[in-house]
Amino acid sequence: MDVYPVGCELVWRRAFPGIAEHAHSAREFVAFLLADMPVLDDAVLVTGEFVANALRHTASARPDGRFIVEVRRRPDSATIALTDQGGPKEPTIPNVDDMSECGRGLYMVRALASELTWSGSHAGRTFTATLKDGSR
Incomplete structure (x- = not known):
């Protein structure tokens, strides 16, 4: 797609069952x-990490759980957002070293994205990553 109306973006949203x-x-x-x-x-990597975190750390993985993926596309960037059903722990990006066995998901997303944010509470959170052409 090469033509976007001035100031517009394309947006899609889809809900998925919370199963692997x-x-x-x-x-x-x-x-x-x-x-x-x-x-x-x-x-695609960011989406995979967001989904893995939702299924590992939130109520989205419970029976009848779900998560929602939203894609926003602009001429020079894309934004991936995932809304989960919340969990008891506040998300963090831990310091990792060569010996760390886990905790690299959001660390990797932060390295790939020009912007990484999350909002919400134990009842549900939305993680958002913006990827710009040449953002790394």
């Missing part, structure tokens, strides 16, 4: 929408 089998579907959803963009690979 749908992580692939979420990544495919993002890949389809951003297939011709330079940030495609990073967007």
